[in-house]
Amino acid sequence: MNNTEKLKKSVAFALDYAKTRGADQCEMALSHSTGLDVTARNADVETVEFTQDKGLGVTVFLGKQKATAGSSDTSQEAIKSTVDKAIEIAQHMQADEYAGLPEQSELATQFKDLDLFHPWDLSFDKAIEMAVELEQLACKQDIRIKQCDGAHVVSHTGTHVYGNSMGFLHASQSTRQSLSCVLIAEEDGKMQRDYWYDCKRDALDLFSIEKIAEIAAQRTTRRLNAKSIKTQKSPVVFDASTAAGLLSSFISAISGGALYRKSSFLCDHLNKQVFAPHINIQEDPFVLKGLGSGNYDAEGVRTQQRDIVKDGVLQGYVLSSYSARRLGMQTTGNAGGVHNLMITPGEHDLTGLLQTMDKGLYITELMGQGVNIITGDYSRGATGFWVENGQIQYPVEGITVAGNLRDMFKNITAVGKDIDDRGNIITGSILLSEMMIAGS
């Protein structure tokens, strides 16, 4: 019996055991992952970490009373005591009329091969060799590179099993490979740090170490001699990686938990204009090799390809079965989050987007947690470049950009086709017509 079958058997055992202990409903997730994480610095290996994580989480329902328990020990004895603990706590809980598993009809029944499993035949020595080579290549890119603050080669393989008392029991296997390089450049006694990385299901799809080294060096050295700019209103371009953060705030604001607590500025905005009319946002859980791909969500509910925003109008929320019941709606298969959120790219690449902006701020990094989902108020530290005549003039740091997400979403004038697909939110750069910049 292979490992996956063993894990499935453990989940089936837990579900049976919970039933004998009086649980009306039960669900359990069991995961097992192993990995190798190598870091190089100063032309040599710095750390080698062998990771292996196991964990189980079980939720039991006694009628409408619910509790969750978890353990890093996945032995049969530990499974029993974890279920016992969940039942013991559930007995003390107050009934929640909305508690429970999804409807049987909502559970996934089709399991496409999403091509998420590509183990990397990466020996310990080979990983070290790659990390050191990446570090050395990066340091050689520019004389202003003072040092590499870590070149990483990481490979993870995981098995995740989810089962519930409605007969759902499924395992999925996936891999995640990544390369990254953090650099420090120095000029006139001032240092700047930046990095680049790639992350894919399949090591064959990763950027070459040469490319990672080159981009990391370019991103780091171009930040040298950054200055502040004066306080003003200006158009801004969020580069693709910061634009993903902007869309992630949008997802938080249309997520069930924020909606049923009425703690989102997008409450009651279904079928209303939320973005500029040219904006279209889709969710596609079935992208082959996608980092957010999956046939079912964290409750076993089937995921779906759908429009979230069409012509700027909000088409649907991001709901689990619980939040859906609270809102009197249906689950959207998003317990645990979205699966490959994609904004439709426009006609321009980044250069074209900066030309369209003509004069303004090009943001490449944001700092801090200044996003208030209740009010939409947005204020974050920013790093980037000042642009005039569509051309980058000089690096900028020590400023903030502020606005309200309500206006910001409507003020999107263009989306770039410079797609960043290294995460679950896939977008190009985004041009906004106006934000408030605070500086010197």
Added chain:
Amino acid sequence: MTNLIEQAKHILLEPTGITDTALSQVMGHLLGKQIDQADLYFQATMQESWSLEDGQVKDASFNIDKGVGIRAISGEKTGFSYADDIIVPSLEQAAKAARSIAHSGHDASVKIAQRQANVPALYPDINPLDSISKQDKINILQQVDSIARNSDPRVKEVMATLAGSYEVVLVITQDGTFAADVRPLVRLNVRVIVEQEGRREQGSAGGGGRGAYDLVATPDTFRAYTEEAVRQALLNLEAVDAPAGTMPVVLGPGWPGVLLHEAVGHGLEGDFNRKGSSAFANSMNEQVASPLVTIVDDGTLPGRRGSLSIDDEGNQTQCTTLIENGILKNYMQDELNARLMGMQATGNGRRESYAHLPMPRMTNTYMLAGKSDPNEIISSVKKGIYAVNFAGGQVDITSGKFVFSTSEAYLIENGKVTTPVKGATLIGNGPEAMRKVSMVGNDLALDKGIGVCGKAGQSVPVGVGQPTLKVDELIVGGTQ
């Protein structure tokens, strides 16, 4: 300590039948000629969390995590492996993997002995999860709900979480000595949402520390947290858009010390300075802040959230003066970085769990009191911001840039605190901001005990604090 070692062995090793002889063998496999430092870190953690929403406690979770982290260091190189099965074959395998960092060498011989170190415990060796009954936990949360709802009709949602953890740690270092710790940790968080004429705002408050639930669960304490959350939320209903631009900022006492944590603290962690990646690197004994500024990292405050009797490398924690009258005096060090820099470890080697590598981390970091009357500080500002509460911060230790987000702040106009302003990000450069500290109050306060610090993907509980202080220039990221 001996008693704690026995307790830790009883919980971590006895159920698995691992003897001192077996440990000696594992350590022997781990060590070899080229290994400078090695440790075995056994840990068991039990955590629970009880949450209230809609006036009902209907969500609770309980988690157990147990395992061993095995580390071998050769020069600057670290090999690390961990296992969540505390059994001899897993230990042996992990030890071999960790030692693979050094390519050759023979097993060494190690005799495991007990250390009779006399480290005073800073908190009781109890399991806080058992300190009150389940029904009491539920009652406390329900009282929080009714206090909040009865305090003002504009309170629409109340969310409260009572959480506790019980952690038992046993560290065995390369010379065969043991160190152990039993670490209770509790907290209570309250968040309320208020509504007035269609406008919704939130406020949150809470507290915690190392000890039993009575640290947060006496009627006076939970009432105070709840009233504070409601007060903040109602205040935000009146808040106007924050100004944008450079201006003087007066920071209130206590939790605003998160500024120091971000602007200075991270930049003084040993690893960043050894690697030369901190904006404070190579500045030892230099003036890096205003002469009014003295900052310490103190892991020895009894019962505080950031405190530890011993760190995760088995070293006793201490009060380390980082900056004294503006002059850089010391870094926070773990064993690895201290050794490579030729300095002393300061008891700041911390790790999130057995599955993470230790690194230099803060404990309770705060600025000592100065001489100014807080009112005098505020009245010295013609136009600026008075920030008394923050949602969190972040720093780029290399450029020194830091940000933090206000959750309660006011305009100062002609020396008087006037209108509350909406949350805004403050941004500055750590070393520059510290030089611009022009007044320091006599009202040092520490935070309430809910801080979490993240570094390289690892979260650990920390404390912060400061007196009221004035920074002559920071950028305020408002919209007006």
